[in-house]
Amino acid sequence: MKWALRIFVILYVGLLVIWPVYLVGQRTFEGGWSGIVTALTSPEVLHGLRLTLVATFWSVLFNLVFGVGISLLLVRKEFRGKGVLSVLLDLPMSVSPVVVGLALMLVYAPDTVVGRFLYGAGYQIIFATPGIVLATTFVALPLVIREVVPVLQEIGDDQEVAAQSLGATPWQSFWRVTLPGIKWAVIYGVVLTLARSLGEFGAVKVVSGNVSLQTQTATLVVQDTYQNFQPETAYTLSLVLIILAIACITVVSILRPRKARKAA
Numbered sequence: 001m002k003w004a005l006r007i008f009v010i011l012y013v014g015l016l017v018i019w020p021v022y023l024v025g026q027r028t029f030e031g032g033w034s035g036i037v038t039a040l041t042s043p044e045v046l047h048g049l050r051l052t053l054v055a056t057f058w059s060v061l062f063n064l065v066f067g068v069g070i071s072l073l074l075v076r077k078e079f080r081g082k083g084v085l086s087v088l089l090d091l092p093m094s095v096s097p098v099v100v101g102l103a104l105m106l107v108y109a110p111d112t113v114v115g116r117f118l119y120g121a122g123y124q125i126i127f128a129t130p131g132i133v134l135a136t137t138f139v140a141l142p143l144v145i146r147e148v149v150p151v152l153q154e155i156g157d158d159q160e161v162a163a164q165s166l167g168a169t170p171w172q173s174f175w176r177v178t179l180p181g182i183k184w185a186v187i188y189g190v191v192l193t194l195a196r197s198l199g200e201f202g203a204v205k206v207v208s209g210n211v212s213l214q215t216q217t218a219t220l221v222v223q224d225t226y227q228n229f230q231p232e233t234a235y236t237l238s239l240v241l242i243i244l245a246i247a248c249i250t251v252v253s254i255l256r257p258r259k260a261r262k263a264a
Contacts (some may be wrong), residue, residue: 021242028235039236045211046132048221048237054129055204055217056197059136061121063193068186074145075152092141100138101206105132113154124153127209132217135203140196151185152178191252195245 028036039045047192049186074086108115118125125131134259159181163173179186201219216224219238226234 011244011255018071024235024242027231027241031232035232036236039233040240042233044216044221045078045218045224045233045237048216048218049240051129051132051216052198052218055132055136058133060190062133062137063144064186064190064237066141067189067193068148068182071145071148071152072174074149075155083168089142089145092139097135097139097200097202097204098206101135101203101247104134104138104203104207106261108134125207126207127211127215132204132215135207136197136200139200139203143192143196144186145202147185147189147192148182151182155181171263188252190246195248197243198244222254 070085070089074082105126106112108118108131110116110119110124110126115125123130125134159177160173163177164170168176199219200217201223204217205220205223208217208220210216210220210224212224220239222234222237222241225231225237
């Protein structure tokens with residue numbers, strides 16, 4: 001039974017993850033290095049990567065600050081509606097990204113109340129970079145929170161109370177006591193947010209308008225180039241996104257046990 005389960009898991013992971021990724025890599029290198037360089041230096045790919053990095057940066061920053069703050073609120077404070085808030089925070093993980101994009105359209109489109117006000121003030125959200133940032137941030141919203149909350153519950157607040165009783169301000173208590181205790185949860189949540197943001201497609205496609213060299217992120221460029229009979233570019237950019245996501249998770253997986261052993 002043990003070997004049967006192992007074989008089943010290997011086949012499952014192999015057919016679902018390893019084999020498709022291998023085929024993307026194989027197709028990428030079929031045209032040689034010259035084809036890869038040509039694909040990566042095309043204006044569409046460069047613009048898509050740049051826009052993706054911008055959206056990812058702001059998504060990670062917003063979710064880092066918001067995620068740590070909400071985690072402290074959920075664990076350290078008691079208030080009415082706490083359970084409802086916790087459920088709502090998981091909504092981005094259970095709702096289709098396309099629905100998220102449509103919901104943002106209904107709020108921030110130029111013909112809505114909010115959108116009309118912002119557009120009149122000189123801020124375009126939908127079919128512009130801010131809309132892409134909003135969509136990317138929304139879909140990755142729970143990732144930092146769901147990593148930090150269990151750790152905060154595990155470490156408790158005894159050390160924080162002791163620090164404040166010795167004269168530390170809440171800010172000093174956070175930086176010197178709370179943050180060191182949750183740092184790996186924060187880092188892992190940030191890495192997951194980074195990987196999720198790099199690969200976002202559905203919500204971004206709805207709010208961006210998918211305009212070449214204007215509002216196309218890397219994932220949208222992959223779709224556009226593949227549908228326009230440029231498979232080499234699509235495969236190359238897909239492989240780049242895969243490598244970035246794997247690299248983020250691998251680095252944390254390597255460093256985390258090492259730090260833990262040093263601390264022990």
